[in-house]
Amino acid sequence: MEELFTDYGLFLAKTFTLVGALIVIISFLYSASKKQKKLDTLEVENLNDKYNKIKDTVEKKILLKKDYKEIQKKYKKLKETEKTALKTIFVLNFQGNIKATAVASLREEITAIISVANENDEVLLRLENSGGLVHEHGLAASQLQRLKQKNIPLTVSIDKVAASGGYMMACVANKIISAPFAIVGSIGVLAQLPNFNRLLSDKGIDYEQIYSGKYKRTLTIFGENTKEGREKFTEQIEDTYRLFREFVAQNRPSLDMDQVATGEHWYGLQALELSLIDEIKTSDDYLLDASVKANLYELNYKLPKTFPQKIGSLVESSINQVFDLSAKRNKEQDLFK
Numbered sequence: 021m022e023e024l025f026t027d028y029g030l031f032l033a034k035t036f037t038l039v040g041a042l043i044v045i046i047s048f049l050y051s052a053s054k055k056q057k058k059l060d061t062l063e064v065e066n067l068n069d070k071y072n073k074i075k076d077t078v079e080k081k082i083l084l085k086k087d088y089k090e091i092q093k094k095y096k097k098l099k100e101t102e103k104t105a106l107k108t109i110f111v112l113n114f115q116g117n118i119k120a121t122a123v124a125s126l127r128e129e130i131t132a133i134i135s136v137a138n139e140n141d142e143v144l145l146r147l148e149n150s151g152g153l154v155h156e157h158g159l160a161a162s163q164l165q166r167l168k169q170k171n172i173p174l175t176v177s178i179d180k181v182a183a184s185g186g187y188m189m190a191c192v193a194n195k196i197i198s199a200p201f202a203i204v205g206s207i208g209v210l211a212q213l214p215n216f217n218r219l220l221s222d223k224g225i226d227y228e229q230i231y232s233g234k235y236k237r238t239l240t241i242f243g244e245n246t247k248e249g250r251e252k253f254t255e256q257i258e259d260t261y262r263l264f265r266e267f268v269a270q271n272r273p274s275l276d277m278d279q280v281a282t283g284e285h286w287y288g289l290q291a292l293e294l295s296l297i298d299e300i301k302t303s304d305d306y307l308l309d310a311s312v313k314a315n316l317y318e319l320n321y322k323l324p325k326t327f328p329q330k331i332g333s334l335v336e337s338s339i340n341q342v343f344d345l346s347a348k349r350n351k352e353q354d355l356f357k
Contacts, residue, residue, distance in 0.1 A: 060323055062132060067111060067307060067316035108141045109310055111318040116149025116186055120156035125321040127163050132319060134170050142173045142314075145193070146303045151184025151206065154260055160185075161267070164192040177303035178202045183285050184210075187296070188264065191271040196297040197306060198288035204296050207268055208283025209261040211253070217244045272296075 079088055110133045114122050133143060145164070151157065167174045176182070176193035183206035190196050190204075198204055220227055220242060227242040238253040239245050265281045274295050291297045307316060 063320040065318045108315045112145045118152030123160040128321040129319045139171045149186030157185030197299045197301040198297040200288045202288045204291035206285040207281040
């Protein structure tokens with residue numbers, strides 16, 4: 021029993037020490053964030069070098085020494101004589117969420133590309149996006165339209181999902197490729213909200229809402245919703261749906277909109293039959309094939325983390341360390357039982 025209390029005391033001491041250190045680090049970060057503002061950074065990676073390094077690693081292991089040296093000579097000659105004549109493919113990544121927050125980086129990456137690319141070049145966007153807020157995804161789609169306005173070909177690759185607002189972005193492309201079982205489509209609009217008015221009334225709680233303009237508010241969470249409010253809200257949803265449908269039709273005129281704009285989603289193989297996409301292919305295969313005849317550069321515009329984001333990451337890391345330490349102590353006690 022005494023040993024148990026000793027171990028527990030040591031665990032608490034380590035925990036308090038870690039929390040104390042966390043407080044010191046938080047104070048330091050806060051002080052540093054006040055003094056210095058970190059600048060945004062644009063990272064550019066040559067994917068040809070990445071693929072060649074992978075290939076070289078395998079060849080070095082499986083080939084005879086003389087064969088490996090011969091291949092190296094051929095590669096060196098190819099790099100000297102042909103690389104300068106190849107086109108450039110700029111590779112972007114978009115990881116979507118409800119608010120499409122990745123658009124903050126996307127707009128900067130596209131600005132960088134427009135400043136250096138020409139009509140012989142290409143942009144490949146690896147898109148993973150399940151949709152979300154209309155105006156946020158509308159802005160993301162508008163950023164992609166900037167490339168088309170400059171006559172820079174755009175290819176969108178869907179490896180996992182491009183649905184709803186995600187497909188709004190994808191349909192802007194000159195070409196859409198998709199993995200066989202990626203989720204594509206969901207051309208429709210959804211809005212839903214709970215209403216607590218009856219619950220509040222039962223508890224004797226009044227809810228006041230003051231506004232000017234007949235339709236400043238239609239449906240509300242806490243107030244009593246009216247038939248007129250529901251009708252107006254439905255009308256607004258239908259207007260949004262109509263705009264979404266027209267946008268897709270404008271960018272992919274070959275689509276049968278009555279067939280695909282039902283809110284349904286399809287897998288890549290089905291989407292190909294419906295002309296929602298143009299080819300079944302993963303981004304990996306597309307880039308590997310392109311690396312033979314083009315220079316590939318992946319762009320990643322990194323925004324500095326805000327102070328709350330830094331604190332969140334630090335707290336998460338500290339909590340994980342505490343749990344890891346606790347699990348380790350429990351394991352050690354189990355071993356000596």
